[in-house]
Amino acid sequence: MSDADEAEIRTALRTALGDVLDRDLPEFTDDTRLFGDLGLDSTSVIELLMALEDSVGVQLDPDELTAEVFDTVGSLTSYLSACRATPEPAN
Numbered sequence: 623m624s625d626a627d628e629a630e631i632r633t634a635l636r637t638a639l640g641d642v643l644d645r646d647l648p649e650f651t652d653d654t655r656l657f658g659d660l661g662l663d664s665t666s667v668i669e670l671l672m673a674l675e676d677s678v679g680v681q682l683d684p685d686e687l688t689a690e691v692f693d694t695v696g697s698l699t700s701y702l703s704a705c706r707a708t709p710e711p712a713n
Contacts, residue, residue, distance in 0.1 A: 631678055631702050635695065638673035642666045652696025667692065680705040 640647050643661060656662040662670065671682055680702060691701045 627706065628699065628703060631699055631706070632695075634674065634677040635699060635702070638670055638677060641673060642669045650695050652694060652699070654695045656692050656694065656698065662692070674702065678702055678706060 636647060636650075639656075639660060639662070643666065647660065650660065654660060671684075671687075674680070675682055682705060691697055
């Protein structure tokens with residue numbers, strides 16, 4: 623994944639988080655915790671995932687998601703990057 627792709631995902635994540643949480647977000651780093659530092663909660667995770675699917679262009683499988691994916695901004699960014707790099711299976 624290129625730096626440009628990572629930057630695009632990070633921008634989409636920031637926008638989606640701001641929309642879902644309905645507020646301006648402080649600056650954050652890869653170590654910023656989504657739940658503890660930014661105030662994400664279990665009900666807003668679904669909204670966040672739907673927004674990210676649209677803006678990042680990935681199809682996320684809820685069965686593949688683990689709590690670790692949502693630990694930090696960096697862990698979610700890495701997961702989205704991996705999803706984007708993996709081609710979708712043909713039907």
